[in-house]
Amino acid sequence: MKMTTRVAFDNMKYGKSKNILIGIAIFLTTMLLFIVPTVGKGFIDLQFAATNELYPSWHALYRNVDSDTARQLAAHHDISRYGLRSDAGYFNLKDARISMMYMDKEGMELYRINLAEGQYPQEEDEIVISPGILHELGQEGGIGDTITVPYQIFRGGELDLTQEKNFRICGFLKDSDTGLEQRIYTSLISEAFLKEEIPGEELSYRFLLQIKDTGDPTTDDLEIKINNIAKQFGIPENDININSDYLMANYVDPSTLPAIVIIMVIIMLAGAITVYSIYYVSMSQRIQEFGKLKAIGATRRQIRQIVLREGLCIAALAIPAGLLIGTPVSKAILKAFTVFANRDSQYMSVLTELLETGKVSICSWWIYLLAAIVTLGTVYFSLVRPMHVAAKVSEVEAMRMQDTGKNRKSCRKGYEYLSVSRLTWRNLTQNKRKCLITILSMAATGIFLMVVATVTSCANPKESAGSSIVGQYEISPVIEENNKEHPERKWTEIQQNNPMDETLKNQIEELPGVDRVDAFTNIQVTGDPFDEANDVNFINGIPEEYARELEKGITRGKVTYEELKSGDKVIIDRALLHWYPDLDIGQKLNLTIYDGDRSYNKEIEIAAIGNYGSGLTNYAYLLMAKEAADSLCENNSVCFYHVIADQDYDPALEKSLRDIVNTSGRLEMRTWKEQYDHYKSSMTITSGACYAFLGVLAVISILNLINTMINSVHVRKKELGMMQAIGMSDSQLMKMLQMEGLFYTLGTLVISIGLGSLAGYPVFLYAKKDGLFEITTYHYPLTAAIIISVVLLLIQVLLAVGLSRSVRKNSLIERIRFSE
């Protein structure tokens, strides 16, 4: 073994306690550096795998494509795979909706449609159905059996008259739970049947396609190609449907990477500061040792090598340990995520299954390598300065080093009399830089903790749910602006036949447990300043019951509810300024107001700017008195019924309301309970992850405190023994160590809690502005501040007790002779 390696190895064994601390710091740093990308990547991989299991695999589909265009598209050099789908018509059944769909083999694959049994339809009278369809038809049959189907075919843009035909069952599809619940099914018919029923010139397809992979395309690259191809073939924008979920799941979204990198840089810094400060603090006691080595002939390079190799020896043990423990911890974290998340949804249950069956591999070799390399880099980075300091030690000065030192003053004003507290203070001021490094490195984590605690304490699930929904239930019509298949769902269409009428309101109000129902109006507008023609916005008509809340939310300008009744003034929600930062009070908006099938222009002034929860605004940016909003439309523009109930959660009432909504078929409902559960679950996951992460960071920085105090006692062992020889009692020694620790603790607490509280407030304002967790009210994170204080104080007390015991382990004589 080389001399430098041998000395480094012996040093490692000699400075056991210091090296154990460094080892723990490197171990924790490695673990975090491994866990963060593993969990981040694992979660994304799981989501993507779940998406791949559930979502169709086509990148996009073009609607209304005729046979010729389909043929030409198929030959396009950018398209790697394509399939065809054509919706021939529907079964004519009273309550169930059963589509008759043709799909070619590629189309089936792109849609991930697999037959439960049988084969795809080939002959004109063959059909693939599901047990649910048989049930809806009230017929029975297996493969080869014949069923009678009443159906309507799409001809000339409308459903034709009902016909009846006997089909032979050639295969079965599996029913989905949602399908059964909503009574929506799909049957597959043959191309022969399609062509027989629909004349060639009327036949249109949905052209499903996958874009050729060239290089490493991002989702944006693919979307550009999809739109370009459509343009080349004159396919209008409205006929393009991009499968964003699938694209996101399979191609890189560049926004996730920076987040992971930032977190890893924070960990690296915490690790580097800790390892550096442990070395820095211990260096003074090793100066003599390096001086002796130099005196007997070690070169500067050899000294640097000794320090480096000692660090690398520890890293060689700590890094594999960090990776080894990080692996099961990452898996446990991902498991905890799926447990906390809503398992009822099909998506989450697929995700959980993928994790549990190990179909998605969580750990990648490159993350192991990355974590190991980054940690080694961190260790090297933190050793550069100690290596430099050690190599620069002068032989003579180091050999003499007992009371000497470059920076030591030869004269200093002192206290007239001494006490234990003054002795403590004297020692701390003697080692200002050491104190500062220890306190600052601990305070950095403390500040982070306080900022996160501010956000989590402001993110109260009850408040967030209350802010995102007014009352306990919100009933509104199903609105879809750009769905050609459901033009009746356009808001202007709904206005003309609005299910949100007085009968519905009365019906809800009569339900037991309902206090009242508040109706909010929605008026669709476009125009100046919303520069894009397609940028549809809404004016939300707020009822008088919320006048105070509306006025209270104003952050700039002034307007009363009474003034808002004129219909010429609006309050804009501050969120709109994010998109249109030039909007200001007094500005006139030239709006086109849509009222059913008519529209007209109106000038409306911005009277004030306010900050409101989405519950009150109903996600509209322009707010007006309901009375005024109503007067802008002739049609019924009520869009939301907010149900104020006497209990936050009443299963019986929810069921009654759900029945009303389901029976209507045109309504949908959001509940306070759902919002509460959603916020609670996401806050638990987010804050749990943040605290776990910061907890490990805190442990890393607490190692600093432990090292500084151990070192401070170790270096002064003789001095402390001397003081005891001349009469310092054990309890006085204990008190002195306690006070030293208390200084570090209080210093850390003052900076962490002080700066952390100050830094927390702007973060709260940012979260409030951006609607993060629907945060509205500032709550000082008192619990977190108390927990941080108690934990730090406790650690410090335990440390002082442990240290004082370890000091007393040696007899007084041994301590006095320590340096001899």
Next chain:
Amino acid sequence: MKTDSSKILVLEDLVKYYGSGENLVRAVDHTSLEIERGKFTAIVGRSGSGKSTLLHLIGGLDRPDEGKVWIEGKDIFSLKDDRLAEFRRKKIGFIFQDFNLIPSLNVWENIVLPLGLDNRKPKKQDIKEVISRIGLTDKEETMPNALSGGQKQRTAIARALVTRPAIILADEPTGNLDSQTELEVMSLMKSCVTDFGQTLVMITHDEMIAQMADRVIEVADGKVVNC
């Protein structure tokens, strides 16, 4: 204990062994001794004879395996650690060969430290008098690292004297000094003992210094062989 007020220190069959079996070292082996108040006693012996161990036992820095040490009629090892520390700071003054000053405290602070540990505020005038006596009047604010060996030892002497202890124990206090300084320190110690009427027990292997003592006790193999 039979109290004879003239005897400030009584050792009663004191035993301290280190190691075991073949490696057993009888550092102090059944030693009994009496030392009179106000006298300067020198303990001499070869290196390894057990004189330092004896001094440590006398000062309560180490506990004996057997036997007792009485100082001013008090069995010091009957005291618990905290009480013993308190007793030490009140009744015993130490002077060590390598000075053992606290590097972070200046001369003044090093001197008043035992008083501070005893929660006593020093009388400024008294301290000034002691400092003037040791000849460090202009060095009150000097840190130990800027003092010469002789100055350090003089500071240590002042620290030992400041509490007016019943007994001062010195462990080869001139061992690290040149001969000129050695003489200065010795005469300072002797005059202080005389002026303040204190008892001094000093370990030395220097015959010439031993000659300055009122009484010389010789130790060999852990036993008092001549007193």
